[in-house]
Amino acid sequence: MLQVVDKANEKASSVAAEVLASIRTVVSLGAEQTLTQKYFDAVDDAKKHGLALSIHYVTDLHARVFFSILIVITIFGTLGPPLITIAKAISCSSEYFSTIYAPRINYEGISEPEVSPHDDIEFNDVIFSYPTRADVQVLKGFSARFQKGKTTALVGPSGSGKSTIVALLERWYELKKGDNNVGPRSPSEESSMHAHQLTAQNRGSISIGGHDITDLRLRWWRSQIGLVQQEPFLFNDTIFNNICFGLNGTQWEGEDEAFKKERVGYQTKVGESGIKLSGGQRQRLAIARSIIRQPAILILDEATSSIDVRGERIVQKALEEVSKNRTTIVIAHRLSTIRKADHIIVMHEGKNMEEGTHNYLLSIRDGIYAGLVHAQQLDAESAATTLTDEMASLQDLDRQHTTTSFKEQEDTTKVSKQIGFFMSVGRLLYEQRAHWKLCVPVVLAAMGAGCKLIPTEVLSSVMLAYMAPPASFPLQSWIFAQLIQIFTLTGERLKSRGDFWALMFFVLSLGIAISYLCLGYFSNKFSVYRRQYFQNLLQNPISWFDKEDNAFGSLMARLATDCKFLAELIGFNGAFPLIAIFNMIGCTAVSFYFGWKLTLVVFFSALPVIIVASFIRLKLEREFEEWNAKVFSQSSQFATEAVGAFRTVISLTMEESILRTYSELLKLQIRDALRKSAYGGQLLSTHEYNPQQFFVVYVAIVQGAQGAGQFFGFAPNIVAATSAANRILKSRETHDQKDTALRGGDELLQPEKKAGVKVEFRDVAFRYPTRDAPIYQNLNLSIGSGQFVAFVGPSGCGKTTVISLLERFHNPVTGTIMLNDHNIQDIEIRSYRRALSLVAQEPKLFDGTIRENLILGLGTGGQPEPVTDEQIFEACISADIHDFIVSLPEGYATVLGINTQSSLSGGQKQRLCLARALLRSPSLLLLDEATSSLDSQSEKLVQQTIEKLVSERCMTVIAVAHRLATIQKADIIIVFGESEAGRGSRILEQGTHRELLGRRGAYWAMVSF
Structure with missing residues (x-):
């Protein structure tokens, strides 16, 4: 049963993982509600199985409460919490052992000198x-x-x-x-x-x-083999270390430390998956990582697709030098790069x-x-005549390098004050006050355990039904005492009283079953916080996800553990400490009633020591938990990153170094965990009780003391739940851009059906929160309604930043961005994004069918907008992907799981994303290197589709491109470049293809190269 619950939770985690890993795509599609609902469905499925588990738990553990095993049950009662942990471990063990004992890959074989590479x-x-x-x-x-x-x-x-x-x-x-x-x-x-x-x-x-x-x-x-993939992956480490990862498996492995101190500029962290670098910069780093290992075989899979024309020329020249006397395999769609093959x-x-x-x-x-x-031929007739004479004047351009200066900034955000355990958990409990009625029987039972010591026979069965589970131990001792007393009776009275108290044991077990059923239902109601937590994460601005503390791996670790800690404390695990407290109170009351002298001796000799020591432990545990959470987050983030990039890891033969690093992260955790467990064991080893006269006092006081030990044995759970509750409550305090909109975006951005929008940047200044250097200062540009505008320029000059600002991933530091003469900050963000479509440089698809991926984000309120098959087919034909889809056995119903996506080419994934964008019929289409992975035939067809839409003035198109052949028919080509030192990027020139060629400026130089 636990395995079924775990599988349902794995499904929810899988949905969360792909959403958080593709947060920009999710936000640009406006698919937050759709994917959140998908996550909710998975959580609800887990809740349903969890409720079934509570019923199973009840019938399995409490249907056999009989007198003959009373002592065994009382002795082993303290094993409840560990048994829950053991049950969970058993549930996970199947998948765990199937992984670690899976058939090993045969790494052995021949090498040099038997075979030469x-x-x-x-x-x-x-x-x-x-x-x-x-x-x-x-x-x-x-x-x-x-x-x-x-x-x-x-x-x-x-x-x-x-x-x-x-x-x-x-x-x-x-x-x-x-x-x-x-x-x-x-x-x-x-x-x-x-x-x-x-x-x-x-x-x-x-x-x-x-x-x-x-x-x-x-x-x-x-x-x-040195491999540069189409979608390069960089680790969340420094530039220097990312390049040195290429030395793994070579004779130079481990020799990078000698140079590390001399490469100060290389110590800049690139962020998760290289998010702080442009696509071209990431690709050039990946090339450097492959070249440094001096491979015998060099494989370049679209290695220069994200690099600008000038940068491509420099990199291509370097690759040609590196490829000399080396077996080189080049995969390319840009045929100009392989002419010399x-x-x-x-x-x-x-x-x-x-x-x-x-x-x-x-x-x-x-x-x-x-x-x-x-x-792919480019119309450059006007540039073909006097290139040789003019090249000397462009030498300075050739020597220019794109520079990006940034460093981590200290987080100036105020650290939220930590809320204590009772305040944080109490606040969450108060929000669930509608379900307090389920707890009333348990609370009354606990009170009754201490106050109603000897109920009448008429009320016995009713009270017993509710005096469980919190009053189970004192009631067992009391019933046991009554059973002992009946042996002093004779005849029919002995039989009737014996039958009655035997029946009371059955009623007690039934009451325990009902109580735990209510408890299971109540604990499952806390899935609402899991849902809210995920929803609140998605409502954060994109800049929040760029922070290192909020990296994908860290968020997945929090999402997986925080709600679990809270649910366990409020649910079964949380019930045990409360039950222990009321057990202790009830047992003490019963003991005082039956033998107050012995009770005083035992009570004051043991319990105060346990309670005081446990409170001290609780304080120390909280301090340790804060440190422990940080270490766990680091190891989880590292493991998530390594597994997500397993192809990069194995191609660089990094398996052993990855395992070493991960082991080092875990050793810190294990060392302190062992110290913690030793300390906890010392606290729980003080059970020195010696009752001698009354058996009732013996059972009651033992269980009462054990109850205290049980309660404080949950100190780690309490501390973990306190930290988790703080993070859950804090997630509510961070919100997306505040919508102070006067009207919805549908009215403002689409005044006429099928019309593009006018875009204007007015004195826009911007810098990323994690960088010091500005990207723009006083950027001004104007794009007319229905125009096709292209952005070109070297990597890192801010072309993609314009896309991010238009998508409202970030807000300008100063200045305004206008669409149809309206400040985009005044437009409700979800309706605003419905008017836009983005095809990013790295295509993102989600678990689901092809059709579900295509219609993702359409509609409002999480409900998909009705879309006909004809509309879907038309969009896919325009993106040149329809024939491929229908060739699949299940066509548009083909499920794009993780394994299926890995067998799709980059071009196929990019065309699916392009079809998804066209299906939205946007007023503004944003293409960030959207055709970089397409072959010439597909690129030409897609280009014709875009030109047709623009010619009909159906939409405004902004395209970031390095392939100049794809944008020569653009209405305006805007060339970006570097400003003076420290002032970011600026517009060097703009105009049509022919106008720019006639000026013989920066664009002409790109075409010439």
């Missing part, structure tokens, strides 16, 4: 399907030779299998010899083992120097259709490659 790599008739899409072949008899020391480029449409070749080379998946099934290499794909039965046609081999790569020692093989393979639907050099493939009439090149 500098030999040719050969694919021989490889047929491959992903386990999650076993009936869809990605590679269909692919054969190719990657020559040693040469650069081979892979080009072709999205989904043609280019990135799959990388996955097979990295041995994330394997073609096992003697077994045609395909086995995944990552933990997240272990659940797909059943799909192997459908992949019997997978076959072929991958070899280097005649040796199958499955025969190679795995870590050695991966250490020979020694060999180019053109792929389509899992097959290599054309091979040769750039010039040879261009000579093939009506060839696929020639068509792709033609689609």
Whole structure:
């Protein structure tokens, strides 16, 4: 039963994880209510199973309260709290042990000198399907030779299998010899083992120097490969350490400490997933991380897709130098980057259709490659004549570098005053006063245990039904005393009195069952705080999520533990201390009644010591818990980050260093936990009681003292719940941007049906809260209704920041942003965001069907807006993704789980996000490198769709782009660049494509490069 509850809680945690990890996408879609409701449904499911658990708990633990085992029950009564913990551990053990005892990956094999990484790599008739899409072949008899020391480029449409070749080379998946099934290499794909039965046609081999790569020692093989992925991942560490992670598995591993002190500027932290850097800056760091390991094989999977034209030229030149005498595999959609490749393979639907050099493939009439090149040609006739004469004047531009200066700021926010245990938990209990009636029987029972010592036979059964569980121990002692007394009787009176008191034991057990059922129901009502906590987290501004204390891993740890601590204290675990208190009071009263002399001796010799010592422990536990929570947050955040980037971890052979770091974080926690448990054991070892005369006094005083020990044994739970309650209450105090709107955004931003909006920045100054350097000072720009405007410029010059300000992820420091002559701060934020659609640089999809992902965020109040299949099909056709979707066995009903998403190419995910944006029919469409992962054919089709929408003045489009060919038809091209030192970025020039070329300025230089 506990496993069912845990599974339901895991589902809720999974929903929370993907929402918090993609918070910008969630906010831009206005999908907070939809996804919050999805989280609520998962929590309600857990609550339903939790209530069933309480019934199971009652019938299983309290249906056998009989006289024959009374002493055993009283002795083992104190094991209740540990048994709950043990039960939870047993519930988790199945999944835990199945993970740690899962079949180990065979890391052994041959390496140098038996095999050289500098030999040719050969694919021989490889047929491959992903386990999650076993009936869809990605590679269909692919054969190719990657020559040693040469650069081979892979080009072709999205989904043609280019990135799959990388996955097979990295041995994330394997073609096992003697077994045609395909086995995944990552933990997240272990659940797909059943799909192997459908992949019997997978076959072929991958070899280097005649040796199958499955025969190679795995870590050695991966250490020979330098991989730069399409979506680069950076760890929440310094720039220096992120680059040095590339040394793992090489002969230089561990030698970075000698240089660390000399690289002061490199000690800047990049934030979670590199959030403090632009996409281009993250990609360049990933390239540096791969180059530093001096790999024998270099794989670049769209390595320059997020880099601006000028930066790309510099990086490309460096890569060409690095690639000399090194086996290099380049995957690219931007064909200008692979013109100098020694060999180019053109792929389509899992097959290599054309091979040769750039010039040879261009000579093939009506060839696929020639068509792709033609689609990306840039109209630069006016720039083609006098480039050589003018290049000297641009040398200063070539020497410029994009600089970003930032450092962590001290958090100037006032630290909220900590609320005590009774105040914080009491405040939450008061909010649930509607359910206090469920507690009345328990409270009356506790009072009755001390006051109604010898009820009449008429009231006995009624009182016993309510005097449980808090009065169970004193009542057991009292009933036991009555049973002893009846042995002095004879005849029929002995039989009748014996039957009556035996019946009282049954009534007592029934009362306990009812009490625990009420308790279980009451504790499950606290799922409302779990729901509120998650909802309050989503209402924070984006700048709140940028703080290091609010990183994704930390938030997941809090969400998983805070409500759990609170629920346990208010629920079953919380009941035990209260029951213990009333037990102690009731037992003491019974003991005084039956033997006050002995009671005085025992009471004053033991209980005061326990109580005083326990109060001291409670104080120390709270201080320790604050430190412990910080350590736990650090280890959880680190583990979440490492597991989320497992492909980056294994490709850099970082497994051992990750485990070492994680172990160090846990050692601190374990060391203090052991010290804590030793101290707690000392406090609970003072049970020195020696009653001699009355058995009733013996049972009562033992249970009373044990009750006190039980109560203070819950000191860690009380402290943890106090901290959790503080965080839950504090989450209510942080709110999103205050909506002082006069009207809704629908009225202000869409005065006419299907019309774009006018955008204006007036003297806008902005800097990120976590950085010192300003991004803008006095930025002014104007965009007309229905215009197509493009932003270009070097990485880090503030192009994406404009998108963030328009989406209201952040607010300007000074100045105003106007839409249709209205200050965007005066517009209700949810209706405002409904008028916008954002396609971000890194596409984000959520667990659910393709259709659910497409309609996510549509409608109001968490209820989806009715959308016809025709509208969905039209949006997907415009984004060139419809044919791919219908080719899937379940079409638009295909579930995009974690495993399924990993088998989608970057281009396919980006087109799905683009279709989702178009389906919203926005007044303002924001494209942040939205076509960077698309092949030429898809990019051209999407471009035509955007141009059509703009020509019909259906929407205003703002596009951030590094591919200049995609924006040459823009109404206005705005070129951003660096201002004077310390003054951020500014607009260098603006105009149409031809106008800017005629000026021979910064834009002309980009085109020339």
